[in-house]
Amino acid sequence: xxxxxxLKKVNHRYESSIRxxxxxxxxxxxxxxxxxxxxxxxxxxxxxxxxxxxxxxSGLDALALIIKAYGFGPGDEIIVPANxxxxxxxxxxxxxxxxxxxxxxxRNYLIDVKKIAEKITSxxxxxxxxxxxxxxxxxxxxxxxxxKHGLKVIDDAAxxxxxxxxxxxxxxxxxxxxxxxxxxxxxxxxxxxDAGAVVTNDADLAEKIKALRNYGSHEKYYNKYVGSNxxxxxxxxAILSIKLRGLDEDNAARRKTANYxxxxxxxxxxILPGVPENAGDHVWHLFVVRSKKRDALKDYLEENGIQSQIxxxxxxxxxxxxxxxxxxxxxxxxxxxDEVLSLPISPVMKEVEAAKVVEVINAxx
Ligand SMILES: *Cc1c(COP(=O)(O)O)cnc(C)c1O
Numbered sequence: 021x022x023x024x025x026x027l028k029k030v031n032h033r034y035e036s037s038i039r040x041x042x043x044x045x046x047x048x049x050x051x052x053x054x055x056x057x058x059x060x061x062x063x064x065x066x067x068x069x070x071x072x073x074x075x076x077x078s079g080l081d082a083l084a085l086i087i088k089a090y091g092f093g094p095g096d097e098i099i100v101p102a103n104x105x106x107x108x109x110x111x112x113x114x115x116x117x118x119x120x121x122x123x124x125x126x127r128n129y130l131i132d133v134k135k136i137a138e139k140i141t142s143x144x145x146x147x148x149x150x151x152x153x154x155x156x157x158x159x160x161x162x163x164x165x166x167x168k169h170g171l172k173v174i175d176d177a178a179x180x181x182x183x184x185x186x187x188x189x190x191x192x193x194x195x196x197x198x199x200x201x202x203x204x205x206x207x208x209x210x211x212x213x214d215a216g217a218v219v220t221n222d223a224d225l226a227e228k229i230k231a232l233r234n235y236g237s238h239e240k241y242y243n244k245y246v247g248s249n250x251x252x253x254x255x256x257x258a259i260l261s262i263k264l265r266g267l268d269e270d271n272a273a274r275r276k277t278a279n280y281x282x283x284x285x286x287x288x289x290x291i292l293p294g295v296p297e298n299a300g301d302h303v304w305h306l307f308v309v310r311s312k313k314r315d316a317l318k319d320y321l322e323e324n325g326i327q328s329q330i331x332x333x334x335x336x337x338x339x340x341x342x343x344x345x346x347x348x349x350x351x352x353x354x355x356x357x358d359e360v361l362s363l364p365i366s367p368v369m370k371e372v373e374a375a376k377v378v379e380v381i382n383a384x385x
Pocket of ligand 1: 078079150
């Protein structure tokens with residue numbers, strides 16, 4: 021069986037440096053908020069072309085801490101895409117704010133920027149573009165729209181480490197922006213446990229998030245804010261520093277497979293993902309096709325030895341945990357949930373494996 025993602029192979033490439041780093045941290049006797057996280061934060065900020073990066077416990081926490089640090093909560097509205105992983109929406113509701121859903125563009129699955137304006141009210145505080153599947157939204161348009169309306173931009177960059185647009189963090193020199201990254205093991209830059217980061221150019225926001233992740237405290241036992249405990253540990257920071265050096269190469273390998281799929285998959289029952297111009301380099305966290313016969317296609321791939329996955333089968337507004345949104349209707353997001361299928365893609369995928377996926381899919385009826 022061709023696995024959807026072979027994490028062990030992904031990490032084995034770094035095995036000796038990772039073991040060396042783990043030994044170094046054990047021997048240091050210092051396991052939280054030490055030298056390793058300081059080094060990783062500087063390296064990741066630099067990689068993103070931003071002034072600050074703050075390591076936190078997860079991608080969900082990164083997003084929630086940004087919302088909290090901006091002071092958004094009950095009575096405030098935050099624009100989110102209607103098709104996203106649940107964590108985008110959880111970050112909003114964890115803070116007591118209201119998610120306002122916007123339909124995606126069905127061709128590239130990204131929030132339809134043209135449809136944001138009609139959702140703005142006097143309570144709107146921020147827009148959360150999700151750079152879904154590894155493709156950057158039109159951040160320049162979103163930032164200039166936000167600036168005009170006095171809104172913040174909170175990027176959910178959990179699937180998009182290294183897209184060109186996010187590597188030049190401030191394309192329009194707009195200050196009201198922060199991005200939340202996830203280093204969940206399966207992400208393009210993955211730790212060996214949960215971890216996340218906030219990236220921003222806003223020094224005040226960065227300082228506040230540094231306190232919020234650590235009980236709301238800058239100085240031990242003196243608490244300026246009502247914070248939480250969301251720290252990236254020294255082991256994960258050391259591992260991420262090592263893997264960050266290979267990220268561009270890993271993304272290039274994903275792009276090679278994706279370009280091959282885009283060229284070679286030819287089947288009337290399968291719609292390929294659209295890649296808009298000037299959307300930055302896609303880093304292909306996932307390669308997502310659509311089919312009216314999605315479930316049959318998934319079974320058929322399985323029968324032919326290929327594992328695929330669905331990202332995501334139920335949109336957030338239809339989840340059981342949100343009965344208050346279940347009555348809403350977003351027909352494009354709902355249709356995508358019924359039609360999307362993610363094919364195997366990873367930096368360690370071999371050409372013969374990709375060729376097998378193409379051969380099997382092209383024979384699907
Ligand atoms: C993974 C992910 C998150 C959450 O990150 P965790 O580190 O798992 O908490 C948020 N948003 C999106 C789009 C994700 O894919």
